[in-house]
Amino acid sequence: MYSPQIVVEALLNGLMLGAIYALIALGLTLIYGVLHIVNFAHGALLTVAMFMVWLACARFGLDPYLAILFVAPAMFALGYALQRFIIGPASHGKDNGILLVTLGLSIIIENALLAAFQSDTRTITTDYSFRVVELGPLLLSFPRVVGFGVTIATTLLLWLVLHQTDIGKAIRAVAKEKLGASLVGISVPHVYAMTFAIGCACLAVAAGLLMPSFYVSPKTGAAFVLVAFTIVVLGGMGSIPGALIGGLLIGVVEAASSLFLGDSLGQIGIFLIFIVTLLVRPTGLFGARA
Amino acid sequence: MTKPRLTTLAIIVAALAVIPFAGLSGALLNLMILMMIIALAAQGWNILGGYAGLSSFGHAAFFGAGAYAMAVLQTRFGVNAWIALVIGIALGALVGAFIGFLSFRSGLKGSYFALITLAFAEVARIIANSWNFTGGAAGILIKLQTGLPYLQFSDRRYFLLITIGFVAIGLVVSWWLEHSRFGAYLVALRENEQAAQALGVDVFAVKMKAIAISGALTTAAGCLYAQNYLFIDANVAFGSWISIEALFAAIVGGSGTVLGPLIGAIVLLSLGELTKGVSHGIPGMDLMVFGVILVLSVAFSPNGLVMLMKSLGLRAPSKAKEA
Numbered sequence: 257m258y259s260p261q262i263v264v265e266a267l268l269n270g271l272m273l274g275a276i277y278a279l280i281a282l283g284l285t286l287i288y289g290v291l292h293i294v295n296f297a298h299g300a301l302l303t304v305a306m307f308m309v310w311l312a313c314a315r316f317g318l319d320p321y322l323a324i325l326f327v328a329p330a331m332f333a334l335g336y337a338l339q340r341f342i343i344g345p346a347s348h349g350k351d352n353g354i355l356l357v358t359l360g361l362s363i364i365i366e367n368a369l370l371a372a373f374q375s376d377t378r379t380i381t382t383d384y385s386f387r388v389v390e391l392g393p394l395l396l397s398f399p400r401v402v403g404f405g406v407t408i409a410t411t412l413l414l415w416l417v418l419h420q421t422d423i424g425k426a427i428r429a430v431a432k433e434k435l436g437a438s439l440v441g442i443s444v445p446h447v448y449a450m451t452f453a454i455g456c457a458c459l460a461v462a463a464g465l466l467m468p469s470f471y472v473s474p475k476t477g478a479a480f481v482l483v484a485f486t487i488v489v490l491g492g493m494g495s496i497p498g499a500l501i502g503g504l505l506i507g508v509v510e511a512a513s514s515l516f517l518g519d520s521l522g523q524i525g526i527f528l529i530f531i532v533t534l535l536v537r538p539t540g541l542f543g544a545r546a
Numbered sequence: 547m548t549k550p551r552l553t554t555l556a557i558i559v560a561a562l563a564v565i566p567f568a569g570l571s572g573a574l575l576n577l578m579i580l581m582m583i584i585a586l587a588a589q590g591w592n593i594l595g596g597y598a599g600l601s602s603f604g605h606a607a608f609f610g611a612g613a614y615a616m617a618v619l620q621t622r623f624g625v626n627a628w629i630a631l632v633i634g635i636a637l638g639a640l641v642g643a644f645i646g647f648l649s650f651r652s653g654l655k656g657s658y659f660a661l662i663t664l665a666f667a668e669v670a671r672i673i674a675n676s677w678n679f680t681g682g683a684a685g686i687l688i689k690l691q692t693g694l695p696y697l698q699f700s701d702r703r704y705f706l707l708i709t710i711g712f713v714a715i716g717l718v719v720s721w722w723l724e725h726s727r728f729g730a731y732l733v734a735l736r737e738n739e740q741a742a743q744a745l746g747v748d749v750f751a752v753k754m755k756a757i758a759i760s761g762a763l764t765t766a767a768g769c770l771y772a773q774n775y776l777f778i779d780a781n782v783a784f785g786s787w788i789s790i791e792a793l794f795a796a797i798v799g800g801s802g803t804v805l806g807p808l809i810g811a812i813v814l815l816s817l818g819e820l821t822k823g824v825s826h827g828i829p830g831m832d833l834m835v836f837g838v839i840l841v842l843s844v845a846f847s848p849n850g851l852v853m854l855m856k857s858l859g860l861r862a863p864s865k866a867k868e869a
Contacts (some may be wrong), residue, residue: 294657346845351656352601356797356844359603363790363837367830374829474830478786482668485661527669534662535652 258515265394266511272400274507275407279462280480281487281499282411283455289494290431290451293351296358297338299481300365301456305331305463306472307369313380313467320380321402324464328457335456340449369474377471385468399469410461411500414454418496427451431494483510486530492540502541549724550804558805559714566703566710575702579774581815582709583767587788588795588807589716590764595793596801597723598756599736600655604663605792607670608761610784611641612768614674617686617778622679627697631769638765639758646757650750655739664789671784685779688772697773709770713808716763720804732756733802764792787833794836798843800850809851814839 280302287295305327312323338361347353387398418424429437430447438444470476487506491498506526513525533540565578587609595601615634619625625633649662674680692700699705723729731752734742743749768788772778791814799810817839818832825831847854 288657294661342841346841348845348848350848352599353844353848355601355657355660357841359790359793360837360840360844364834364841367834367837370830371825371828371834482664485664489658489661524669524672527665527672530665531648531662531669534654534658534665535648538652538654538658 261393266515267508268394269397269400270507270511271504272404274504275404276462276465277483277487277507278500278503279407279410279458281484281503282414282496283458284484285488285494285496285499287451287455288488290427291354291448293354297361297365298484299477300362302459302463302480303369303472303474303477304365305460306467306476309463309467310378310380310472320382320464320467324461327464328460331456331460332453336449336453339452340445344445344448366474373474375473377473379471380467382468397469403465406461406465410458423450483526486526489530490533490540492542495542498540498542552721555717555721562710563707566706572702575706577815577819579706579709581811582713583771584791584795584815585713585808585811586716587764587767587792588811589720590760590767591792592796592801592807594756594760596796597729597732597736598753600659602663603660604667604789605764606784606786606789607667608638608641608764609768609788610670611638612765613772613778613783614680616769616772617688618680620688621686627773634769635762635766639762642757642761643754646754650753667784667789671780674784675780685777688776690776705774712766712770717804719759724804794840798839798850800852803850803852806850806852813851
């Protein structure tokens with residue numbers, strides 16, 4: 257039926273795609289950890305980043321990996337502005353308000369993209385889009401190998417930012433004890449906005465890593481965001497190592513279920529993991545008990 | 547919070563029931579039918595999301611269950627449309643009990659509840675899309691057979707009357723919630739679940755009843771939708787658009803109020819239609835407007851249009867007195 261080589265190759269490629277999933281989930285879990293809310297606009301913001309990368313490549317002839325250097329600051333600024341000027345004020349700081357405002361934002365963004373770009377799918381072809389890397393007898397997709405490496409590097413960088421910089425320490429302080437942090441002079445709205453900005457910058461990196469081998473359409477983010485929710489829940493909401501390991505795990509599961517069940521039913525494996533995790537251990541693998 | 551009287555509701559329903567006979571064009575009749583179907587779905591959402599404070603992002607699970615029950619029962623088993631409608635609604639209550647049993651037993655609330663309902667709807671969509679029994683990706687066509695026994699009418703006004711009848715049932719259910727002990731329990735657990743539990747409210751049982759009623763109402767909307775358009779597929783029946791419209795209508799109109807979902811559905815769909823007209827069919831513009839309205843209403847009128855109107859109405863006389 258399936259030769260061991262095909263199975264191992266599929267699982268390894270899944271693992272590497274999972275790394276990019278993890279990068280998307282990283283921003284989501286960070287925002288959850290600090291604002292204690294699921295950001296429903298995360299998928300739509302990923303789509304925005306992917307369109308930015310696409311524009312940079314299609315219009316200005318930039319390499320998608322190089323485009324990250326320009327798109328990441330743009331997404332950082334966008335994320336900061338969204339949280340500071342729209343999500344924060346509009347939600348009045350209420351959990352249910354944030355949930356609904358981010359849902360509203362996701363619909364605004366998705367449909368604005370639809371109005372601007374129609375529903376066509378757009379791709380970028382680079383000379384390495386279909387290149388493979390030989391690892392002994394195994395053939396691995398080059399964009400996925402790069403994605404894996406960059407994700408690991410980005411996660412380490414994020415870890416350093418959170419533990420070594422002032423803003424990182426402020427973010428962790430607000431996540432643990434909002435009132436206490438504000439009493440010692442930390443501006444909570446600023447920290448919220450910085451968290452959102454960092455989450456969006458992670459999306460820019462993911463977008464740059466995805467574009468050489470993936471397509472973008474206004475609804476692309478919606479497909480990724482449910483996967484990202486699953487990863488965040490599985491890894492434990494707010495846990496960064498959880499997001500990384502959860503992402504890799506989900507990538508492997510998706511590869512396995514697509515290989516054995518076919519593409520259309522393959523996705524169902526992810527949702528079932530999602531539902532079972534929520535029901536059995538809503539705090540996930542690495543989350544603290546709520 | 548002021549509660550509307552039953553007579554007020556009767557007047558509103560009577561006014562709605564006159565509209566079909568006011569000489570509307572076919573397009574307007576169709577729009578009103580859709581308004582009533584969305585209003586009914588939103589009334590269902592409101593029982594759980596508005597009164598009990600459990601915001602579902604996946605009410606499409608119910609809507610789709612209704613639409614598929616209607617289509618499958620009629621086309622595959624030759625069941626009469628009215629009987630299919632009754633079975634469909636009962637199925638909706640069961641689906642609600644199933645999702646509720648799993649979610650509430652694990653104590654899911656807030657974002658977690660929103661996410662799991664979304665996941666259930668997606669699982670249903672994927673299954674309906676790939677299973678031969680449900681017509682797969684091609685969907686199901688219901689045979690055109692006009693006449694009261696088939697719940698299909700060549701005169702659109704009669705179908706509109708039936709949808710108005712269901713909205714009226716939704717109004718009465720919500721009115722009953724506002725006046726019953728059960729409704730008070732729901733609000734109590736929305737405001738403070740632990741306190742409600744401490745006072746001896748059986749929180750699990752109350753939530754189970756709420757999700758079953760909520761599911762039944764939204765499922766009825768799905769049944770009517772299938773019977774109106776005579777065609778469904780997985781993306782229409784279980785797609786996120788209906789979860790979003792039900793939630794939007796209830797919140798924009800006023801969640802946790804009797805009239806909110808109805809007013810929200812009328813306002814949203816009118817604005818959506820207006821946008822489509824103004825934007826000359828640029829795709830997505832109407833939904834973009836929905837999104838803007840949702841954000842604005844959370845920002846400026848968190849209690850919805852109903853409460854906004856009431857507070858404006860109450861403020862005016864008191865200002866007059868001061869002057």
